[in-house]
Amino acid sequence: METIIPLLEIIRRLRGENGCAWDRKQTPSTMWRCLAEELYELEDAIVKDDEVNIVEELGDVLFQILFIMEIYADAGRFSFDRVVNAVAEKMIRRHPHVYGDSRITSEDGLNKQWEAIKAGEKVGSGVSERRSALDNVPSGMPGLLRALKVSKSAVKAGFEWENLGQVLDTAVSEIHEFEAALSMDQDDAMLEFGDILFSLVNVARFAGFHPETALCRATSKFEQRFRIMETALEKQGLNLKQLSSEEKEKHWQAAKEMHDQKKA
Structure with a gap:
């Protein structure tokens, strides 16, 4: 608790009479957007296992959360202690x-x-009874995360495949439907592509890993390899746009090999 108090004092000074005009005008809604950005930056640092940035981004996330809590406390809505005690009691329970x-x-x-x-x-909490197993899924979540939460909620209600093979078969089937839809209406093709993504989210869930983490790592891997290829081409005085498909593939494979050697 002692380490949190200085952060709260900073927030209170920023929001005080002689503080910062920007900080004083913020609301929970505006600060949520800041928090969302910080969470993605933290995720990026974790995926890259960048310890320095993990420490920094964890601090940024903590600061944003405390800032939002202070706004509510300042308005007399609830206190910092109420939040901490509520989650502590819940975790113990x-x-x-x-x-x-x-x-x-x-x-x-x-x-x-x-x-x-x-x-x-x-039960007895005052929360209205749910009419659907999916009522607890926030509509504003990013698509990939929402797809996973919808899937998990459906599973809890008893709607589930029997094994990973069935999920993979579903994904393959959706790919075939997408291929067929490409020659028809673009909206149909888009929906079928969405079905592929949704089925792959369930493949990841069944396989035991988070689809967002998998995508972030794959994107990071591509980015690292692409940067290696860019550097190599620059040293050779080559322009990627002027290369043939065969030449691009050769340089891409060389970048992949160099990247894998660095990781080994």
Whole structure:
């Protein structure tokens, strides 16, 4: 707590009478956009395993969260302590195998216990009863993350494939449907392409990794290899746009090999 207090004091001074005009006019909605940007920057640092930037971006995310909390506290809505105590109580309540008498040890059992406790928390909480298993999925989430959350919510309701092979078959089927739609209306092709992405999100879920993490790592890998190729071409006085397809492929393969050697 002692390390948090200086940050709160900075925020209060920035938002104070003699502080910063920009900070004073911010609202939870405007600061959420700042927080969202910082979260993506943190994700990038984590994917790259860049320790210096991870420390910096974690600090930025923490600062934005405290800033939003202070806005609410300043308006008399709720206090910092209320937020901290609420999440602490919730985490203790949802881990009876650590803080209570539960003896569940399997991951599947722990997941079921977690969901059962969450469902029990809604009873008598004043929260309106859900009409759909998907009502808890925020509509404003980024597409890939929302697809995963929708899928997980459907699974919790009992809608699931039996094995990874079935999910892969679905993905292959969607690719064939997309190929057929390419010769028709563009909107149809776009929807079929969306079906491919949605099915691949479920492939990742079934395989046990996060699709966003997989995409970020693949994008980062491509970026690193492309930069290597750019540097090599510049040293040779070559222009990528002037190369033939065969020459581009040769330089791309060389960049991939150099990249893999650096990682080894």
